[in-house]
Amino acid sequence: MIVNHIINGVESPNFETHSTSPIYNPATGEHIRDVVLADTATREHAIASAEAALPAWRATGMAKRSHIMFKLREIITSRSEELARIISEEHGKTLADAHGEITRGLENVEFCAGLTHHMKGEYLQQAAHGIDVHQSRQPLGVVACITPFNFPAMVPLWMITTAIAAGNTVILKPSEKDPSAANWIAAAFRDAGLPDGVLNVLHGDQHTVEYLLETPRVKAISFVGSTPVAKAIYSSASAAGKRVQALGGAKNHMVVMPDADLDAAADAAISAGFGSAGERCMAISVVVAVGNIADELVEKIVQRAHQITLGVYDDPKTDMGPVITRQSLERITTFVAEAEKHGATVVVDGRDWDRTHLNPNGYFIGPSIIDHVSAGMPCYDEEIFGPVLCIARVDNYAQALEMINSNPYANGTAIFTRDGRTAREFEVGIEVGMVGINVPIPVPIGAFSFGGWKNSLYGDTHMYGPESFHFYTRRKVVTTRWPLPDESQINLGFPTN
Amino acid sequence: MIVNHIINGVESPNFETHSTSPIYNPATGEHIRDVVLADTATREHAIASAEAALPAWRATGMAKRSHIMFKLREIITSRSEELARIISEEHGKTLADAHGEITRGLENVEFCAGLTHHMKGEYLQQAAHGIDVHQSRQPLGVVACITPFNFPAMVPLWMITTAIAAGNTVILKPSEKDPSAANWIAAAFRDAGLPDGVLNVLHGDQHTVEYLLETPRVKAISFVGSTPVAKAIYSSASAAGKRVQALGGAKNHMVVMPDADLDAAADAAISAGFGSAGERCMAISVVVAVGNIADELVEKIVQRAHQITLGVYDDPKTDMGPVITRQSLERITTFVAEAEKHGATVVVDGRDWDRTHLNPNGYFIGPSIIDHVSAGMPCYDEEIFGPVLCIARVDNYAQALEMINSNPYANGTAIFTRDGRTAREFEVGIEVGMVGINVPIPVPIGAFSFGGWKNSLYGDTHMYGPESFHFYTRRKVVTTRWPLPDESQINLGFPTN
């Protein structure tokens, strides 16, 4: 079976070539279907389709747009099991986790349902004598959203929904590893009443991405992926004069203070470290144990790690599924295999996990825990994006802060403490965009926006929520006078009202 | 006399070299002083100074910061004549025009005085059970503002004031053609109580700009200048991973509808076309006469143009001063000289102007009006940035709209009409960032933000006012729980609140 493009409301194969990329079920290693990779003519067709849909869409009344968002939420909510299965089959995550992804993706649909409020500008009567000023939010035109494999439904919903709500038309380029969710979403939008051509799904590889970055017909780029690619995309799209937001990788630290509830902290470390096999940009990858609680904390985490059951997404006993590809499996395995060589201690080894009930061709590896980790070790310095939790031990809070603020990534972080002052100091002092106080994965709810700092986000605007309307609109300011004929005079000075 | 840097609160010569650039009085052509051009060591010193001032400044309470802004306004207001003379002497604009510039620059100081309001984030209690979320605005670090010659006080005040209000420390790199206003402003900030090192003025040329774009120690770039340079700066700063807003050139059209009051329209065309010798990015450079009123309108504009008196900035009879440099004078002259060759009609020729009372070495040229202009002619296609007003004639409103929307620049525009429907159609249909309805130079008041579209602004955030606080801050979102010990459990699913 071929996963085709969705262009102008219809499933569309390539125009010229038959280039495809295989899709695997990570739990079995089976090649289950193929996704088409766009050729040039198809890319142009997709953009032309978005351009053609633009004038009518941007002129569509706000109330009508809003009603499509309400309907979309209704559709996705009532058919979420379908979408969850599509996600899980191609990605490997458990159904429960896929449902969680959908719920969080829906938060931005819910936020966009309020577009009659969020699209408002400001108005000031009598700014100066007889002069009124107002400002409105206008769409940019055709925009492209390039989304990663790890959240094949949530990240598209975080981007395209606002882009559409704001009156733009969209090219969605999902990951070629699990592209089917994007097509399902496009169908849901269509069922909700979105006119054809407003949302187009264009499958492709790096060449399609480059095309989207370069063509002047695409006005803005939203991207989520690894930091090196995010930085390259930011640079290329900017060189083409576009506005761009490019979200990159992460290395999220969770500080556990001596006064913390260690059981709760251990629970949180397990949930946030191994959920979705660690393939989340908000996963906790380093626990920073402060002071003399380290041994006890590690013991509690290790105990819990051993309870985790590897398995297939639709087995209710499964806690954790496979990783996304064979290459990823090998890369993760290497980090664990070489950790001791670099001076760390592997206290739980994911390679030892019981996989007898699993397909040996699946990309499974159990949870690993590496203790005594520090900067300079590959397992600390690099984003592993797998079920590997590092433990760093520091003497005091100041060292914990220093460690995190020295890291080039700055997506998320958390602290576990009971002390009000410590929490406030952490909140103020930490140079990270999303912070949890006793919350291990502080993904903001949909009414706030998502974004890291430093190498975790390039651009000045975060994703989804209020900032997203900033990104996907350009503001127009209108200054108005309705003078009487005799009020006019020449004045070459700069107008000062 | 040498105009030196202001670094860490003190006037600072270069460390290593003695490179300078001459400053001329445009009204006389005299070389009146020199500005130092930063060498590498001095650049690093300036940045080090800004870095050293950062921790204390960003920790300074909002009330205290706000009081500095109030004091700054008081100082600039009470000493504006001093600043106006500095501007006019190096730039050539009339004192009245310089005062206008100061007044508009102060609008952003006034906006920033309200920083206790503008720096607020949002707070939501009980987002989910026991979970609160809030968001705050945090400074970026050291930021650089690179400003143009045409508004040597206003544009710096539009940038640096917000950058400082938001808790950043700043490198201001003003134009080397009229750099003294920047130093005056730095002194005013200091007198207002700004700690040393928070605002540093670094003089220099293109090499200094490149340095600021590239060094990772500078976190953000604000720029105003010509479109080619703006685009290059956007590209370079983005390649270095920074956030950047780069405002470029303009070609602002003023549409005159058949129902307009032609006297008022002619007054406006003169004021907006020739004020500051046309050296404003919001100057009107093309009047678009719609329908059969063109002859009458042109006649009225021509009559008024002949009344304009060229002169020196402090002569109260002066309407219009010289242009900024000899090269600029020559470039402008060429546009007028060659206009007829390209098919246009020069109905007023600025070269014919009476200059007998003026220093023959001054860079003076009178107002020029070129009629029957259309796309493809250099005087239409290029930004002249001088006292040259083009007239285009179209048959109807649709052609006027088409002409403006086809232009790559999209900074400002205006329409003159009495009809409500026409005004609304123009407001909705025109693809330009700042629009005037019967207002020829629609620079938004300081409580709104300034920004063009298309090739007139690269980035997603406008200058001064509310958007400026978006640009100069990064948002931090904090999700908080204070659980009881027994509330914890492991959940590897994606958190859905």
Next chain:
Amino acid sequence: MIVNHIINGVESPNFETHSTSPIYNPATGEHIRDVVLADTATREHAIASAEAALPAWRATGMAKRSHIMFKLREIITSRSEELARIISEEHGKTLADAHGEITRGLENVEFCAGLTHHMKGEYLQQAAHGIDVHQSRQPLGVVACITPFNFPAMVPLWMITTAIAAGNTVILKPSEKDPSAANWIAAAFRDAGLPDGVLNVLHGDQHTVEYLLETPRVKAISFVGSTPVAKAIYSSASAAGKRVQALGGAKNHMVVMPDADLDAAADAAISAGFGSAGERCMAISVVVAVGNIADELVEKIVQRAHQITLGVYDDPKTDMGPVITRQSLERITTFVAEAEKHGATVVVDGRDWDRTHLNPNGYFIGPSIIDHVSAGMPCYDEEIFGPVLCIARVDNYAQALEMINSNPYANGTAIFTRDGRTAREFEVGIEVGMVGINVPIPVPIGAFSFGGWKNSLYGDTHMYGPESFHFYTRRKVVTTRWPLPDESQINLGFPTN
């Protein structure tokens, strides 16, 4: 059949008495059912039920509350035909009009679905050294909403939805003339997942209203009705120390300028004057013809009026239904009958209308148009609330403005013109809360709020939309420090941060 209360999620008869009030079908005059009138014990039970539900409801997470609003919209949208029939049968308006009412009522449900945004407060870090400030929105407790007969679904949805969204629990006291829609809405809320006791429908008469105004257990009152009652309610509820918003009557003028499109103006006058038989507080009741277009305008309006078909709500040929009660019919008839005596001219007499196809016991009267009306005549001075359109003739715009600004009512108004300056002058000069420019019934969309001025609204906060969240919450401001032990000192001066 008895229409009972809905208390704590169940249909509830009275506790002690069997007092009821009859409900009639206005199209037939038939007594179709009865509504129970609350006795004291039942009132107390309703309030106790709301009080009991309060702690859990106000602690409910925002996301959960929001999801109930989304579900409610889904239910009302999919079952709107049911609700429309209930409205029309008891009120008499056409089904199309009832659907219109539902759609507009849903706008506030849609706005409230965004409560995770609208319930946000503000947060400021480091207001002063070490001091943070934030503000949150908290519910008031048990609130009462008292709604009128003319929009038995829309006005309840405009009030209770926000009250509930904000975390309050509610007593809804609908009109006893058409109370069934309120019960339907309560059931819809319940189906949407609202916990029992959060919304209680308490039927009753004036005594129940007085009880709600006086009891200290109800914290706030929202009311829509006639001006004398609104004023009395404002006074009584305030005397009991409560917050209250009380919306009263209207006399809405529509100015037609000489430059207006008279056909469009006549269409608008008919639609806005006779829709829902004039029983809307935003109906146009006076057309103000400016200058010499009056005769032509009146002729066009009269022509159109004669096309209107009186009829029963479910007859597709019906344009206009009956009025609400026999008393109302008689009162309206009197205004028309006595108009000529006061010096006006009845140019269309609703008493002459063809009613042969109608039940003679129905409360039908056709459209009436009274020309040459002026202040001092009862048909001008009083709110008729029926299908009677007055025409006033003035010489110029200034007289039109003066007439409207002299009127004690100030709910809505409209102007028809093509001139931008006239529109702006009207917008600025008119002392009325809701203004239409070429829009005859300017009910704001749900993202703005609804409210008149002067005798049309008592209180400082408008209904639905953003202001409604102001009314139904009280703000709590928290100032926080987490000092070190040695930071403390005594200071008896007033704290200045």
Next chain:
Amino acid sequence: MIVNHIINGVESPNFETHSTSPIYNPATGEHIRDVVLADTATREHAIASAEAALPAWRATGMAKRSHIMFKLREIITSRSEELARIISEEHGKTLADAHGEITRGLENVEFCAGLTHHMKGEYLQQAAHGIDVHQSRQPLGVVACITPFNFPAMVPLWMITTAIAAGNTVILKPSEKDPSAANWIAAAFRDAGLPDGVLNVLHGDQHTVEYLLETPRVKAISFVGSTPVAKAIYSSASAAGKRVQALGGAKNHMVVMPDADLDAAADAAISAGFGSAGERCMAISVVVAVGNIADELVEKIVQRAHQITLGVYDDPKTDMGPVITRQSLERITTFVAEAEKHGATVVVDGRDWDRTHLNPNGYFIGPSIIDHVSAGMPCYDEEIFGPVLCIARVDNYAQALEMINSNPYANGTAIFTRDGRTAREFEVGIEVGMVGINVPIPVPIGAFSFGGWKNSLYGDTHMYGPESFHFYTRRKVVTTRWPLPDESQINLGFPTN
């Protein structure tokens, strides 16, 4: 000397009568001057003056209004010593405390300086096809501000400044006990450029208050005073159909948790309990000691109380001045004298204080501390408004919460703790409008608004800051269409866009 009215910019005696009220220096008991009490003709003159100034003032451009606010701040800042002496002489508080009052009053001037932002409404283009909606803030007309003796400069600045900024004209009725500060402020406004008649100071007693409440020429009432008067004013002004905010008394509790820093808590109790002799509506009047720290805490507070020096305002050694009147002194003395009779323990008796260096006719009483206080005792149940600090002892946090939430007053409260969870529980659970976490007097900074709950504020809108612009404006919503002639049709259904 007579303190006269300021009407229409000039000092004005009464028209008809010569009624006056004496002003005393509380530190000496001397009758130092008299204040005129308005007669009817003078009241009408003041209102007529405000009415006459209204049209021009509300039409004044926002920028111009804003510049007056900036200038006002400059004047008050540079001449604050003058104002402080006026305050202290008539009120008795120390100069340092008077300066604190001025600084906090200025915060609202600073907030209002940003009126070009705060007066903005909202704008939505294309709400439906061809329909735009916008909303603006309009002044109410003539408004009255009635202010208390305890902050004779701050409270006026909290009210009148916003009222004026919003375009209203104002009658300020200050306390007759210390009326001179109001006159000084009116002069400062005038020097700042405020046109005559915009701000009028009308001195008077209860009869003048009643007049202002009743006359329909005054559109809104702001009041701060005791709860019984606040409630009466809320009732009367509402009965006259006005909008009103009436702030009443307080009984502010400060909870000290067992984990608190007791030295810091004792410092805070002293500062907040005895500053301004306890005559602040945000003073702490009850310390609630939780658990077994009570004895130690009381000991620390008592020790500190004994250090307090009674004295005259301009003696730098003075910590605390006299109370406002002889009657007040007697009333306070009685609370202390009878406390033991009701079962409490007087651990520090203010009657014993050293007053040998003071004028025996001054209204001096030292700090008193009453331990073992509980509900039912007059010193707990009533607002003492003097230097009397009560101590209540409870076993646990739940009892502390219950005690505060049972109190009819709900202005301010504070908790001292180091625990994040306790702070969050208190913030969420406490039914009080202004809350301090380790901050004893949590008066919100000027960018937030001030307001208590329950019997501490009647109305739905708080004082100063953002909510103040809500109170002093009424919103106007404009819905606009500019249709083509052939777009019109009749539709009697309710418009649904």
